[in-house]
Amino acid sequence: MIKLLHTADHQLGVKFVGFGEKGRQLRQAVKESLKATVDLALAEAVDLVLIAGDLFDSNAVSKKLVNEVVAELKRLAPITACILPGTHDCYNASSVYRRPEFRDTPNIHIFTDEIRSIAFPDLDLTVYGRANLNPTGTESPLTGLEKIEETDYHVAMAHGEMAIEGKFAGDYYPVEGREIAASGMNYVALGHWHRCADFSQDGVKAFYCGAPETLSFEEGEDSGYVLLVSIDESATRVEKRRVGKYLWKTVNLEVEAFEREEELLQEIKKHADPNTLLRARLSGLKPVTWDVGEERLAGELEDLFFHLEVIAGELTTSIEPIRAADFPETTIMGQFIRLMEKRLKTAIPDEKPVLEEALQRGFALLSGREA
Ligand SMILES: [Mn+2]
Structure with a gap:
């Protein structure tokens, strides 16, 4: 049996614009999610770590950050990390992966325009990956994938969007379900979508692991995880493990459901937590005497949360x-x-x-x- 840790989309270097001083804490949490990922890989004694794209938010990240990331990944040794360049950190002429910090890093393997498969004979495993060469692209990252029959186990990494009918733009390396089904892989490690999601097809297991530290309210509660993947001759098993610190929650509250203003406040207070970012969206018809506007609620309750935003734009007064x-x-x-x-x-x-x-x-x- 082989055991892999699948992660992607850390987006290290992401700015969190609009969060002020809290942005610094959120950036720190993103770094800590990489540390937690490495710690988990070591504790679980996985055979290999797969990073399926967008480890970095940009190819223009600071030298200091690159050094920190390389130091974290070196800590994995003797476990190897395979990195696939994604859309934010694509393998173009100015790719972060061409920097000197990534030289002399024997336990870090990077897929490039030339390297599309890496064999691990000790594990009886071949890992495949087609690096994205540009921030956008219309070709599937599984294009041209051919199994090399020298090992028993085969795992592909792909950074792009699932081509679900009507739900994708097609500019971010769309992957089709039938490609996953036809891949013959024991596992397909997907990156790009920030929510953890199962896209297994016809018996071929394929997952997005999601962002290990949540980066926005849109990702909601389906992010903050990495995946532990166990593969043997009979099956592939996938297990979610939490590494993220902050929980980004959205609650929709119909004010008519509350008899008194205080009950509405209590409902919001139920989510109180110093590591929670809450977006409370209020709608419906409020009595004229209720002062449940954005400023008052946020002012009164914000200390109970890491961050609270109240959206009362859909609220009308009776x-x-x-x-x-x-x-x-x-x-x-x-x-x-x-x-x-x-x-x-x-x-x-x-x-x-x-x-x-x-x-x-x-x-x-x-x-x-x-x-
Ligand atoms: Mn991406």
Whole structure:
């Protein structure tokens, strides 16, 4: 039996624009996910580590970062790491993999325009990979894949998007299911999609491992993993292992489901965690007296999370019909409604929404409801 660790899409060097000081912590977490990956490979005593593209976010990463990454991968020795250049770190003239830091690294093997298969006779295994030579490409990374029958086990790496009907652009090295089915591989290690996903076809196991440290809300909770792959004569088994630090969650909340404002706050608080980034998307119709806007919620609850963003753009305020005739002029309510109606009549268009909300809020308050 052989045991592999499949990873990809660390995107080391990614900036996390818009996160301010927290961006630095997120960048640190990406580096730590590589360290955790190496630690896991050592603890599990895997035979080989496969990095299926986009280890780096760009070919223009700093020398310091390249040195750190090479030092981490050297720590794997005697375990070998096979690196496939992806879309962000493609094997072009200025590829990061041509830098001097990658010379004299006997346990790091890189697929290039010339190297498309690497044999590991001790493991009875051949690994195949077609390096992406440009950031985009319309040809499948499995094109021209031919099994070399000198070993019993065969594993391919491919960095590109699965060609699912209607769901892909076709510019990122599309891979088709039938190519996986026809590959004759014991396993196909896919990279590019940041979510962990099973694309096994007709008995050929193929997976995206996803980004080991989540990089955006779009990746959601299906990232933060690497895969342990065990292969023997009868089967290939794939196991997910968490290496990521931060959890990026999105929750959609219909405000009508809550009777009181406090219940809505409690619902958001359920996800409270110092390593969670939460995006709470509010929708529906809220009573005028509820102050559950983006600023208030984020301000009140943000300390409970690593990062909290409240999106209230789809929230609308319910409007109550208010008629002055229902309230005598001698009551405070009657006076208030008449005063506001008078002001509304002479208001310029910009003032109207503010006055209308003030009327609604004042009405709710004077009716004895909480504001
Ligand atoms: Mn990619």
